[in-house]
Amino acid sequence: MTTRRMHWVLAGVLAGLAGLATSYATAMVLTIRESPVVAVAEELIKVTPGAVAERAIAVLGHYDKPALVLGILLFLLVCFAGAGLLARGGWWRPVLVWCALAGLGLAAVLVQRGAGVVDALPVVVGLLTWITVHSALTDALHRGQRRPDLESHERRVFLMVAGAITAASVGIAVAGRFVGAGRRHVEQSRRLLRIPGVTRRQAPPATSLGVKGIAPWQTPNEDFYRIDTTIAPPTIEPEEWSLRIHGLVERELTLSFTDLVARRMTESWITLNCVSNKVGGGLVGNARWSGVRIADLLAGLGVSDEADCVLQTSHDGWFCATPLTTLTDDRDAMLAVAMNGRPLPIEHGFPVRTIVPGLYGYVSATKWVVDLEVSTFERSVGFWTTKGWSAEGPVKIASRIDVPRSGDEVPAGEVTVGGVAWHQQTGIEAVEVQVDGGEWATAALGRVPSVDTWVQWAVTLDVPEGDHEVRVRAIGKDGDTQTSVERAPDPDGSTGLHTIEISAV
Ligand SMILES: Nc1nc2c(c(=O)[nH]1)N[C@H]1C(S)=C(S)[C@@H](COP(=O)(O)O)O[C@H]1N2
Numbered sequence: 001m002t003t004r005r006m007h008w009v010l011a012g013v014l015a016g017l018a019g020l021a022t023s024y025a026t027a028m029v030l031t032i033r034e035s036p037v038v039a040v041a042e043e044l045i046k047v048t049p050g051a052v053a054e055r056a057i058a059v060l061g062h063y064d065k066p067a068l069v070l071g072i073l074l075f076l077l078v079c080f081a082g083a084g085l086l087a088r089g090g091w092w093r094p095v096l097v098w099c100a101l102a103g104l105g106l107a108a109v110l111v112q113r114g115a116g117v118v119d120a121l122p123v124v125v126g127l128l129t130w131i132t133v134h135s136a137l138t139d140a141l142h143r144g145q146r147r148p149d150l151e152s153h154e155r156r157v158f159l160m161v162a163g164a165i166t167a168a169s170v171g172i173a174v175a176g177r178f179v180g181a182g183r184r185h186v187e188q189s190r191r192l193l194r195i196p197g198v199t200r201r202q203a204p205p206a207t208s209l210g211v212k213g214i215a216p217w218q219t220p221n222e223d224f225y226r227i228d229t230t231i232a233p234p235t236i237e238p239e240e241w242s243l244r245i246h247g248l249v250e251r252e253l254t255l256s257f258t259d260l261v262a263r264r265m266t267e268s269w270i271t272l273n274c275v276s277n278k279v280g281g282g283l284v285g286n287a288r289w290s291g292v293r294i295a296d297l298l299a300g301l302g303v304s305d306e307a308d309c310v311l312q313t314s315h316d317g318w319f320c321a322t323p324l325t326t327l328t329d330d331r332d333a334m335l336a337v338a339m340n341g342r343p344l345p346i347e348h349g350f351p352v353r354t355i356v357p358g359l360y361g362y363v364s365a366t367k368w369v370v371d372l373e374v375s376t377f378e379r380s381v382g383f384w385t386t387k388g389w390s391a392e393g394p395v396k397i398a399s400r401i402d403v404p405r406s407g408d409e410v411p412a413g414e415v416t417v418g419g420v421a422w423h424q425q426t427g428i429e430a431v432e433v434q435v436d437g438g439e440w441a442t443a444a445l446g447r448v449p450s451v452d453t454w455v456q457w458a459v460t461l462d463v464p465e466g467d468h469e470v471r472v473r474a475i476g477k478d479g480d481t482q483t484s485v486e487r488a489p490d491p492d493g494s495t496g497l498h499t500i501e502i503s504a505v
């Protein structure tokens with residue numbers, strides 16, 4: 001084979017291997033059971049006639065499965081080499097090969113038990129890698145083809161790019177394996193973990209108004225919004241976790257996970273929300289949290305009178321300062337170990353996080369918490385406070401329209417409008433809805449177990465034909481009405497009334 005041909009083959013093979021590396025790494029990081037290649041192998045095993053499988057096992061013994069994977073990899077190498085050669089005739093030719101292979105991979109991962117949309121991601125990432133890497137490699141070769149005088153220069157460029165891609169692919173695959181192995185192990189510990197005192201109670205039926213389109217009162221863990229500053233969330237085994245409580249206390253305390261869950265467990269429905277949530281936004285959710293009250297832990301430690309905050313630090317180095325009173329009064333501020341009756345998902349702080357009803361997450365809800373230092377606001381500042389956000393973050397009263405959606409067309413006449421409203425620690429007394437600046441109509445409310453959760457609300461209005469503006473406001477149990485003054489989230493939470501536009505036809 002000529003050197004020139006070899007280069008085209010090499011381009012195809014390297015692009016293919018880079019694609020395999022990124023798809024493997026993606027599968028590992030997402031803790032999907034297998035990479036697409038292994039999924040294909042499993043599907044092949046399922047469709048192999050019994051007689052053939054027996055022959056294979058007779059010949060190969062225990063090596064039957066590795067041999068199958070190896071066979072698939074060899075087949076892929078041949079396809080990659082072929083795709084490389086095809087590129088000489090036009091960039092789109094190898095793309096056909098890549099797409100066919102990706103199609104096979106996709107089919108294999110999607111027929112696996114319990115497959116979802118995320119399982120397709122490694123294949124998509126692999127395909128995109130193939131196409132980008134291959135075009136980067138073949139660019140130099142095409143230029144060399146057009147300008148024979150520059151060919152040796154372009155060849156050097158090609159070899160350099162090829163070297164860099166090889167190194168990057170190996171790095172990505174190894175990193176993916178490393179991150180993935182840690183995650184898999186912690187995910188397994190999490191699945192097997194049974195914490196005494198954690199119950200899996202359903203939401204009380206009266207919390208739901210049964211109106212289609214309103215966010216469910218209990219937010220499932222997988223739908224709960226997520227905010228943090230980490231790229232890959234920390235993976236901490238419960239046995240590795242410990243929490244140190246120190247600072248302005250007479251006695252320090254260090255707790256292991258076993259120490260923590262041996263204490264009295266409290267379970268509470270609490271709505272958590274982000275200070276960055278815009279009016280009408282989705283950075284809010286409601287869950288049943290199980291954990292140990294922080295007030296009970298601090299009670300035995302002799303907290304100094306001088307202290308007015310607790311500086312919380314997470315395993316990944318994030319930190320926030322929380323007003324001491326919110327951790328020692330009678331609200332259920334807790335070191336939470338479970339969310340909706342299951343150990344915290346890794347993304348939501350496994351194995352332990354804090355939850356403080358009535359405060360935005362940025363000053364209170366430390367995920368992967370490992371350190372609590374009793375301190376003063378004068379001495380201690382939280383991560384977001386150093387970036388200009390307010391030091392204390394009490395949740396503001398808010399309400400949101402979930403149905404209809406802004407821009408919806410609805411049949412004129414009776415229209416049911418509904419959504420959620422919250423004011424943790426105060427509670428919602430009433431919710432009112434207004435069409436085109438008219439009278440405020442009072443909505444029906446779901447019945448909630450405490451002032452710390454959101455409430456569903458709904459009202460049926462008579463809406464004449466035409467375009468309309470619908471607005472909502474909440475009234476707290478303290479008698480205060482939600483303000484219509486519009487303010488951005490920065491520095492202490494947005495205000496203003498959620499307003500939608502609908503057309504009745
Ligand atoms: N370790 C850590 N904890 C954190 C954060 C973070 O960036 N890192 N973000 C906070 C913010 S701003 C919010 S709103 C909540 C969100 O919690 P969730 O992702 O479980 O919904 O976590 C808080 N705890």
Ligand SMILES: [Mo]
Nearest residue numbers: 274275361362
């Ligand atoms: Mo937040």
